[in-house]
Amino acid sequence: MPDRNSSTRDADTRNNLRRPVTARPTADLENQENGVPDGPGKPDLSPPPQLREVTVGSAEPLAVSSGAVTVSGAAPSLVAGGRRRIGDRVLATLTAGSGAFIVLLIALVAIFLLSQAIPSIAKDHANFLFSRQFSVRSEPLQFGVLDLLWVTVISSVLALLIAVPIAVGIALFITQYAPKSIRKGVAYLIDLLAAIPSIIYGIWGIYVLAPHLVGVQRAFYHLDFIPLFADKGVDTGSIFDASLVLAVMILPIITAIARDVFVRTPDHHIEAAWALGATRWEMIRMAVLPYGRPGVISGAMLGLGRALGETIAVLLILSKPPEGAPFTASIFNGGQTFASLIGLNMQEANGKLETGAYIAAGLVLFVLTFAVNAAARAIVNRRKEFV
């Protein structure tokens, strides 16, 4: 492997390498042995950027040994031509254009949400962030998102708490424990979960899963000194039911990324653990999990984003509680998330103000997802140094 790398590197430096070595990670990723090929239907997720940087970090010794570092630091006029090829220019423009397009798209969505929501929020007679009612059918408009915020966050967090350990477990099984012959099959099956449409999950959840969970719910009522488990008379269609279905929906996303990350654990980390006399579990704990933590967090945040915005499955499963019902922290109550509220009411929304109120709810969801992703990025970047 080192020979291949150094020869391409020399060729590239001959052909003009203005950029420093650290900006060329893709060659390394291609050359690495990948124990698990991508199964069909794998979600289109590329490894987060910090992985590339880490991998290149381990490749730096190679660059030094080939002497390419000194060459790339030299003035461009020393390499042949001193000009960029057409291919470079086109690719640079296309990639920059794609990046700009995405940013523009997000900006346009944000502008749309703001422009539609602000007139309604201005006419809102209740506190938009702290009111619990949502009556927008007639003037005066009175709507607030507190209840929606609670139900959205608690159902997504619960789904995450259930899904992440299972996803990490499946990923560890596929990459560390499973014999080579069944790896592909299991990976394929997990990826198949991602291919099931959300509406099927919703129908399955309300017709099949929820009735079977009634017994489990009733068992939890024994713990109702904890307000989280209080009995609210909702047998099927509780936040608990919705969270379980959401957990199944986000499982393949987290598993795919965790699998990817665990497989890229540097061999010398693993071998070092073996050399110290570690058992398999100790090796995983010492080498695989710490290396994979940023990736798993990234995957979990992607899953959380999906859970926060899931519409059709949630609106089929969740029971809507009566208006004016007192606040309860119980996960065995019904509720409405941002997405299910909009999904249930948008068709009959009449007039700019009423529509704007629903879009305002959508705006809060947009901001919430943004904030969650930004927090995740911050956590991941902080941990990167220690990997």
Added chain:
Amino acid sequence: MLITRAGLIAGLVAGAVALTACGSDNNSTSSSAGGAGSTGSSSSTSSVDCTSGTLKSDGSTAQQNAMDQWIKDFQSKCSGVTINYGGGGSGQGIKDFTNKQVDFAGSDAALDPKKGEVTAAQAACGSPAIDLPMVTGPIAIGYNLKGVDGLVFTPDVLAKIFTGKITTWNDPAIKAINSSANLPSTKISVFNRSDASGTTQNFERYLAASAPSVWTSEPSKTWAGAGQGKKGNQLVGQAVQSTDGGIGYVEWSYAIQNNLQTAKIDNGAGPVELSADSAGKAIAAAKVAPNGPGDLSLKLDYATKTPGAYPIVLVTYEVVCSKYADATKGKLVKSFMNYIASSDAQNSVHDLGYAALPQSVQSQVQAAINTIG
């Protein structure tokens, strides 16, 4: 033989395209049909005036099942005709009608002059718009209580149940009107609609009209009472069926589908069982409150004390122009409306949970259709 991945994909695509060619297409708009343009030329026995063409419509989902049946029958009688009815809700239907996206709309409520819908529709048509009552759907009160059939409710008790004031089945108020029933102490689980719905609006209108002291909120498409909200008639029906002690309001066909026990309603003239006849009696007692010339918006008397009338009904309308700018379109609309107002068509949707228009209303509707140009 080398099967490459590209070849496999190409083969699958070709296979899929080939399969789409299978299956007969009864809804072709080709003008190869022989029955175009001539009156009564088809072999059907009913006098259907077949003009060829395409109609677009959408709106109320409460009448979706009836519409689907009528469109199928009409198109089989008249080849060369294509009619599309999308769902999307009454609000969407009226919006599309006033934006000239559809030729007629289905709506749970007549055009509302207070919302400016009447003037908007008139502007879109170039002539006054007419509301034709066409589909009547009784709303059943379905419940699930083992061994207790044929429960009777008065509007007062019903309103108290649906506002959460009565919480158990053996409440004295229920016992008072059902002395012979063996009522258990099960909790009443109320189910309602979480989505905006014409069924909810009509049920709330009934409660507001006949039990105004208990039901005080303004009737609207959003449920304002107690209980758990489920999406659509289907899920409400399923929830009642799977919960012991459940009760909910659904369109009649869903109560039948889910094998729910239906309650009798006593509006003051004795308990009335839900049937096509009793629903028809309530519609017949309705008064026409026109929005304009030729309009037939009905004002249902939900507090009716007519004996044998089942008071909780919903009527959906077809909103049409009285004069269409495109004469062929006008002819086609008139022909279709004539068909669906006929006794044959009205009776054909009985098994889908709809009651036929009573004679008095039907003749008024047919007279109004004749004025469509």
